[in-house]
């Protein structure tokens with residue numbers, strides 16, 4: 001099995017893995033960061049969303065061999081003290097119910113606001129459409145994204 | 159409130175001062191052994207146990223146990239919120255943790271029927287109140303003053319005349335030696351400081367940074383992984399399997415036939431056990447299993463539907479009803495059809511089991527800890543006290559995780575391989591293997607008199623009854639036509655005071671497909687038929703649907719709900735551009751009314767603009783959790799109405815993943831407004847009553863706008 005050197009949340013990891021092994025299982029099972037979730041395995045639900053060089057990818061459908069030297073950010077790398085504006089907004093709007101989809105929702109929202117700090121409803125729809133929440137927290141997710149956006153500077157991202 | 163941060167990563171062990179039982183809870187940090195972690199904890203971390211739910215340490219830090227599973231519905235917060243109110247502590251002085259199954263200590267711990275609060279609130283309030291009185295008692299004796307001069311506040315006992323204070327931490331050891339007083343007078347609702355407030359949920363900080371531990375996140379030292387190829391036709395037996403390629407995958411340890419109990423039947427599968435999840439998944443891909451699918455039908459959806467349509471005709475006439483129906487001024491007959499559905503919790507099923515000698519310990523997203531404990535004990539022949547059920551957070555439950563099949567299967571695999579094992583269901587396994595919500599068809603007949611009052615109402619149900627799975631193999635013959643309360647579930651009860659002649663009956667439909675409860679069981683389909691049909695009768699009578707309901711719900715509580723629903727929505731002044739529909743259902747101790755508003759967009763397609771919901775759940779704990787539950791119920795109801803259905807072909811479920819079993823997503827979500835009735839009724843359900851009214855209110859709104867009546871779910875909104 002090939003050896004991969006990965007940078008996750010600013011830390012370096014060396015893992016032996018099948019080239020075809022999805023990044024999701026590498027992160028969860030080999031690295032041991034379990035905040036990233038398995039929901040469908042076929043890029044339909046967004047529970048496994050992580051950032052690759054800042055852009056959201058569905059890690060369940062992304063082979064480890066395709067990561068190359070791009071840095072990975074998982075939910076654990078957003079902030080561990082819930083101080084990120086998106087996390088704060090998630091608390092203020094009391095978004096999660098069961099919480100299982102929320103790592104992915106937050107990763108999609110963080111990426112959206114980084115590129116587009118003041119998204120319209122249509123922008124929110126487009127960015128969040130790939131994330132399923134079976135508990136139905138969508139109304140609160142929308143509110144929380146707007147609340148987080150309101151705390152960001154008027155121009156540019158963070 | 160300080161949550162036991164990373165509770166999921168730690169082990170807690172403690173000697174309970176009253177019972178002397180060592181309780182352990184939680185997980186091990188990967189890489190360390192369980193022993194190290196237990197030793198790393200001070201045994202008396204939680205302090206002295208005062209009552210089963212409450213421990214207090216010397217510094218006054220309070221730990222309250224949440225003994226019910228948390229699947230999103232907020233009991234993690236609601237239970238401590240109730241206890242803390244009567245205990246007179248702030249929630250920020252409180253730490254919460256999950257209790258393992260322990261019916262002797264906590265009473266039943268199931269999570270169904272929206273029962274956590276409504277079933278137990280008086281008992282839980284009493285627990286807090288008794289504990290408080292014991293603490294006051296100790297302080298009073300120390301000061302040698304009258305009890306009437308003392309009160310408790312924010313974790314202190316205070317002597318009113320002198321202002322002297324003693325913290326709970328200094329009183330608890332002695333208080334724990336007292337006998338808890340019974341029937342302590344509870345606080346009046348007006349005096350509440352915590353209950354009834356929209357306090358923030360304490361599980362949320364854990365759920366936004368990856369630290370909340372769900373079943374799939376739990377690991378044990380030396381744990382193996384299993385994935386199981388299960389019979390796609392549910393009841394097929396393993397004829398033979400070829401594991402030669404599977405065994406060649408590095409990491410695969412064993413391949414074995416395994417069973418799991420689904421109601422009265424044993425369903426079969428072939429488990430691939432490996433030292434990593436990846437290896438197990440790879441091994442399963444190349445496993446070849448041959449099934450013996452003889453001895454039972456392999457129905458498709460059309461066959462099931464025509465069986466149900468036939469069965470609707472079977473019940474014999476009810477003479478009284480027929481006479482009243484004959485005499486009615488206007489009559490209507492309609493059939494409503496609802497499909498099978500999968501639960502599709504966001505977290506697929508999974509369970510860790512470790513069976514050793516005469517002991518079983520399991521960890522997982524468990525909705526029904528006591529049942530699973532009892533079931534494992536019976537099926538595995540191990541005494542109940544040796545079966546430990548540890549609950550993680552649940553990534554959704556909706557009834558599916560209240561069923562003991564997946565722990566049973568995990569326990570059998572662990573026993574066979576003699577190691578701790580985590581059994582992981584893929585999304586495909588989870589979605590296509592059931593048990594499903596059964597499809598249910600309803601034949602409704604109703605007649606109104608010349609004043610527009612319903613004189614006669616009949617509903618015949620054809621469905622697979624939820625209980626039939628318990629009958630022995632082969633799956634049972636249809637039950638004779640007869641009364642079944644499932645037909646009535648969801649219907650507001652006062653209708654039956656207003657309608658002089660009504661008749662309900664049902665015929666069980668025979669099928670090998672396993673079925674079970676799904677959020678708001680029976681009500682989620684019967685409510686659709688019932689409240690659609692009442693709407694149809696209102697139009698038949700030429701009456702406003704709200705007024706029609708008002709004259710058929712002769713009950714103070716319902717009249718108040720109707721008045722308020724009308725007021726908050728401005729029902730009377732609604733314009734002509736939007737279609738408005740109303741529906742009211744009653745189930746699981748809660749009453750909920752929805753108003754759905756639909757419009758036609760410029761592109762000609764229908765859009766759900768807004769849903770206004772009003773729930774009457776009586777006495778309640780946390781209004782924000784109620785609002786969240788109703789929002790979620792509406793969206794889940796929306797999915798079942800216009801997005802997804804489980805269909806069958808040749809005895810197998812067709813939809814296996816979210817690519818074809820389409821979930822509601824952000825763009826499907828209408829604006830939702832949730833209101834709560836304020837009254838002095840007893841506590842009712844919160845997690846389920848908000849679901850059933852959605853589909854009928856939507857279809858009633860569509861009729862209002864378009865004149866088109868929809869009687870079959872699901873339907874495509876864009877095609878109406």
Ligand code: FES
Nearest residue numbers: 039040041046060
């Ligand atoms: S698990 Fe990757 S998108 Fe669903």
Ligand code: FES
Nearest residue numbers: 098099133134135
């Ligand atoms: S919070 Fe449960 S799936 Fe989104």
